Amino acid sequence: MRQVIYTIVENTPLTANVYRMRLRGDTSAIVAPGQFINLQIGGLYLRRPISVCDWDGDGLTIIYKVVGKGTEALSGMAPGEALDSLSGLGNGYDLTCAGESPVLIGGGVGVPPLYGLAKRLMRQGRAVTVCLGFNTASEVFYEDAFRALGCEVRVSTVDGSHGAKGFVTAILPEHPTHYYACGSEPMLRAVFKALPCSGQLSFEARMGCGFGACMGCTCETIAGYKRICRDGPVMRKEELIWNA
Amino acid sequence: MERLKVNLLGIELSNPVIPASGTFGYGREFAELYDINILGTFSFKGTTLHPRLGNPLPRIAEAPAGMLNAVGLQNPGVDRVIAEELPALARIFHKPVMANVSGFSVDEYAETCRRLDACVQVGWLEVNISCPNVHGGGMSFGTDPAMAAAVTRAVKAVTTKPVIMKLSPNVTDIAAIARACADAGADGLSLINTLMGMRIDLRTRRPVIANVTGGLSGPAVFPVALRMVYQVARAVDIPVIGMGGVASAEDVIEMMLAGATAVEVGAANLVDPFACKKIIEDLPGVMDRYGIERLDKWR
Structure with missing residues (x-):
């Protein structure tokens, strides 16, 4: 910091x-x-x-x-x-577990951090698929920016006004090697359920300090409560207690 | 610097600036940013007998010139603090630390304090009697003089280190609570803890904080804190640590003019992690401007 x-x-x-x-x-x-x-x-x-x-x-x-x-x-x-x-x-995404064909999944304003991630994964020569979910066509942004990086880009809107109709989970590739997700908690939970491969999920929270001092933002994991700001915002799928 | 030194219950502080409990963790995060040995001391994260996961999220909300929090005393429990945090702290902080303790029964307070009293690194025990409890019929220990006295007596009976009772401002007459603690044997007092507050999100029409209410801190509470420090310092003969919205060297001097021997800095650490360092660096200049030679002999 x-x-x-x-x-x-x-x-x-x-x-x-x-x-x-x-x-x-x-x-x-x-x-x-x-x-x-x-x-x-x-x-x-x-x-x-x-x-x-x-x-x-x-x-x-x-x-x-x-x-x-x-x-x-x-x-x-x-x-x-x-x-x-x-x-x-925060910790940021770990690029080393991406595998050959990772998928990046963003919902709304959860899309931005995936851009810097996509750029770096493309530089490493991975076959990156980006799935972006928005509410409606007028809210879509950065579709072309991801495409310009050379990623395969899929877009969904809840009302079907642009791309596929429905949630982002409807446009996920079948067998990605790893996933990186950022979005609302309902979206993260849906992705968690939909994809059997390993993954990393980025969380959002109201924070006090942002550097781990106040315990204002926490997330329950198999290793106890972690601080979203300091130990996250990216958590590994395997450490979340969402199976129950 | 000699002129900044103060004596807090028999232990000399190089300056009166003390990061407040709950805003400084167990020191590690700040030690990555600056040498925390420049501090007078710091009060570590409120520690309880058993580990606590704390309250559901959100725990934090914005307020005019301040913030609300309802963290709910998330901490690893006293045994892990002693086994893991204190040894880690020993590598980065070479002064006596203030151990902040919370509890949900008189016995819990006493037992947690007894265990921390045995730690050589601990210089003072700061006993937080302003958390909502389940023992005293839903009333806070810090809002009832008899309960405040009972905790004080129980802690004093099992400890040898100076005991500082941390008072709640959510009372009608804080001087009465202060006197009850002093009469029960408290060595010092610290105040104020946060003021109970609340925010509602207009979009969702629900409280912003999952716990519904939270504690208000930050510059918004400074005048209230100062008034209470003033009242308490006149009501008792034991040293008082002032806190509540302190954000500058001027605020530190103002708290000391109101009767504080030392001053804790809380929320300011969260918005500016270098706040205490800056305050300490600013103190000599502010003292010069107001004709203050030394902080230990001027009242």
């Missing part, structure tokens, strides 16, 4: 309420896709955790949905403004 003052380079809407923000600054604390940063936003007390979509030596990209006061304030910020951030938080 490192405290970094990032400079906003871009803050543009991708859909009616989903924004992409590019930040310039030190990314040395970010070591794996699926990690997050915790942003201090003017007028609010607690920091707001946002997953890292992608990063390089000069800066990083986040994609966030406006759901409350924090993200609303964030959407109003302009290029040039500074953002105090705790960078490189």
Whole structure:
């Protein structure tokens, strides 16, 4: 973890309420896709955790949905403004268990961290399938971005207005070697049930500190309660107690 | 630095700044960020006799100039703290640590304190009597003077280290609770714990926190905490540790002017992990600005 003052380079809407923000600054604390940063936003007390979509030596990209006061304030910020951030938080996805043909499964605003993951898995020469689930056509984002990486991209919408109709579980490949999922808990549970292969699931939570000090966010595992912010946000399928 | 030193119940602190229990874990996360030996000491995560999983999620909510939490005393239990956390702490922190203890019966408090009293690393026992309990008919130990006194006596009977009773602000007359603890033999007092609060999500029309209510902390509570420290310091003759919304060196001085011997810093550590380091670094300059030569001889 490192405290970094990032400079906003871009803050543009991708859909009616989903924004992409590019930040310039030190990314040395970010070591794996699926990690997050915790942003201090003017007028609010607690920091707001946002997953890292992608990063390089000069800066990083986040994609966030406006759901409350924090993200609303964030959407109003302009290029040039500074953002105090705790960078490189959480464990991130483990790429070593991907196998030959992993599938990446994202629901709504759970899609962004899969982009940085897909990019790195493609660089390793894996045959990556990306399954993206949204509510409706107007909420779809980054479909083409994943395609540009060379991934096989499948999209579903709940109302059928774009791609296959239904939940993301309807478009999963039959025999992936491993899965990486990020989305709402109902989506994660559905994926957990649908796929027999090994997998990693990224969780979302209201956090106090974001670095493991306050015990504000926990997840029950076979090894006891783990901190979502510090021991996660990515948990291995095998350690979750969801079988019951 | 000599001028920052204070004496807390027979143990010299290099400065009066103490991260508060529940905001600093057992020290490990912060030791990765800075040398935690610059702290006066710190109060470790509230520890109970048995392991506790804590409350369901969400446990955290935003509040104006503060936050609500209802973690529910998640901790590995006193035996694992002694077997695993304290040895790990010994490698990163070389000062006496403050052991924060919680319980659900008088006997539990006493037994947990007795076990921690035997640990050489523990300098003080801070006894949290502001968690909702099941023993005293649903009333908090810290909201009834007789119960607060009973816990104090039971802990004092089985320990040799200084016992600091941590008081709840959710009472009508905090001075009465403070006097009851002092009369029962408490060596010191610390206050305030969080103020009971609540938020409701307009979209779901349900409480934001799964536990429904949570404890409010952060700058929002600072004036309330300061007032209570002032009242308690005048009601008893034992040392008082002030806490509640402290976020700056100025706040530390203000708490000490209200009567605090030392000052705990809580929620600030969560939003700025370097908060205590900055406060300690800022103290000499703030003391210069207000003509304070030393923190141990100025009242």
